[in-house]
Amino acid sequence: MRHIISVIVENKFGVLARVSGLFSSRGYNIDSLTVGETNDPEVSRMTIVVKGDDSILDQVMKQLNKLVDVIEVVDLPREQSVRRELCLIKVNCNSGTRTEILEIANVFRAKTIHIGHTSLIIQITGTEEKINGFINLMEPFKILEVARTGVAAMQRESKEQ
């Protein structure tokens, strides 16, 4: 099953390699991983999307909790959390296809952040499914580059409630 794990860590040297190494040494492939500072510069938050056996994930989470630099590990329940991703897509275009591409982008509320003579860079945000759908629609125009951030997620209701 697919899980979204939120890991709060001390913003220290090598933490990323230790956390990602723990997953791969247990045979867990990471589908996506995002990491960034929180409002406290000494604390970072990682969001990790993994697929695999639930009992092994349980072990991985226990081992994550034992790492010195790990402050908190939470398995985010799918129904109770929001998940968002950002994606930059560079698409080939010419005077004939530009309008068509921009119209599709508009429907997806995507933003054009660069227009060149023969290419466009479009920024789209949303769930993974929405981004997959947009990439799919761009395929016929010839995609030159795709850079996805991976998923950032959090629980809807505040922990303090």
Next chain:
Amino acid sequence: MRHIISVIVENKFGVLARVSGLFSSRGYNIDSLTVGETNDPEVSRMTIVVKGDDSILDQVMKQLNKLVDVIEVVDLPREQSVRRELCLIKVNCNSGTRTEILEIANVFRAKTIHIGHTSLIIQITGTEEKINGFINLMEPFKILEVARTGVAAMQRESKEQ
């Protein structure tokens, strides 16, 4: 100096741990790392933001190029590339502060993606500087959680031009 490195890799087991391990074993701290599939599901793209000595970075990039699963490594020039990040922020609110928070969010073209009784979740996208500015303005309202994706980046002009 700060660098944004784009690494195209085969979407294989353990690549993330190997790449991030290479940076940390050379004493390089990763400021942000994003990874996601490209339009080819067998190929992933990582964007890594690092700070440190230029000559050491040169070595790290050479070593990255030697890894079997690494297809391409590019140091993206700051002036010629677009950089975007997504951030979810959960802020404490009450009937008195909600409007004020939503007004600030509006100025930043941020989207409110969840409204609870005592908290809001806001999604903001942009450069790191813009996101830092927004987080800063939210501080007085009491930030409950922050989840940043880290930076996705690509060169403005197409490689094929």
